[in-house]
Amino acid sequence: MFSLFFLKTTVILYFLTAxxxxxxxxxxxxxxxxxxxxxxxxxxxxHLISIGDYIASTFDKGLALNHFPFLTLVYFIVAIVYLMYRHKYKIKYVGFFYLLIPLFFLFLGISSESGFQNLSTDSIHFYSIFSFLALSLLTISFVSSIFYLTQNSRLKNKTFDFWFHRLPDLKTLDGMTYGSTLLGFMFLTLSILSGVMHYHSKGMNLFSGNGHEGLILLPWLAYVIYFQIRAYQGKLGRRLSIIAILSYLIQLTVVFAMFGFHRF
Structure with a gap:
């Protein structure tokens, strides 16, 4: 299949890039x-060609999205955002770390049926797509926050070592973290709103059934706290970096819970 050929080529190129x-x-x-x-x-x-071909080949069948490897899109989105940030901030050397977690999702998306085929056509809604967009952008925020803590510690202790000379400066990391967190939070909010609307149309709510979808409120509340502190503090800082890291880990756990990679 045409799209399968390009998807395999994409995977090879992504691993080569790493x-x-x-x-x-x-x-x-x-x-x-x-x-x-x-x-x-x-x-x-x-990757874009494989996505376009897949959509074109299944359009007349109502887009069989239950067989589409959505998790591969995490890498796709993160790669695009990273390339944009790389051009804007002139960052170098750190691409591997931004693409490491998406590489894990890419592997799951192409090798594990639980990565996408457990999502029946009925269960794939806008909130699922928005959730993947949020996860991708917040991955950038997560990595940037770790780098911020690392670089801030070295500046504080005047340790100009291997990591210091390769990581972006604090101002760049602050800009990357804020931009990606803001957009990620926006898509996370949209995912919740669209999920609520969908379940409401069926006379249900996010906590109906197994209730896993309702867990998406946990990272949302964590990021609300993040932006409250950001508004007061005015810059990233150590405390906000830690909150961003913890919020992302909550988000990651919720995604696993929602889409059945683990049993909760």
Missing amino acids: GIYLFSFVNKDEKLDLIGSFVLQIGVVC
Whole structure:
């Protein structure tokens, strides 16, 4: 199948990108980082073609989304956002770390049936799509927050070591974290609203059935706290970085609970 060929090509390019980015980080090689970004762009184009072909081939069948590997979209979205941030902030060497978690989702999406085929056509709603968009953007926030804590600690202790010379500066990390968290929170809110509307149309609520969908309120509340503190504090800082990290971990746990990777 055409889309399957491009999806396999995409996976190869994504794993190749991860290897190149890792070597560029270890060796602090700017040329390797540039090559990695070029390969990543080709991978994104191939991924887009596979998505477009899949939609075109199933459009007359009502888009059989229950067989579409949604988890591969996490890598797709994170890759696009990372490339945009890379261009805007001129960041180098750290691409491997931003793509590491999405690589895990990519592997699940192409190898595990529980990654997408357990989602019947009836259960795939806008809130599911918005949830994946939120997860992708908040992955950027998560990694940036870890980098912020790492870099802030080194500046505080005046430790100018291996990590210090490779990680982005605090101002860049602050901008990346805030932008990705804001957009991620927006999509998370939309996922909740669309979920509530869908269940309401069926005379149900988010806590109907197994109640896993209602768990999405937990990370939403965590990010509400994040933005309350951000409004008061005015910048990222250590406390906000920790809250962003914990909020993402809650979000990750909720996604696993909602889509059945683990039994809760």
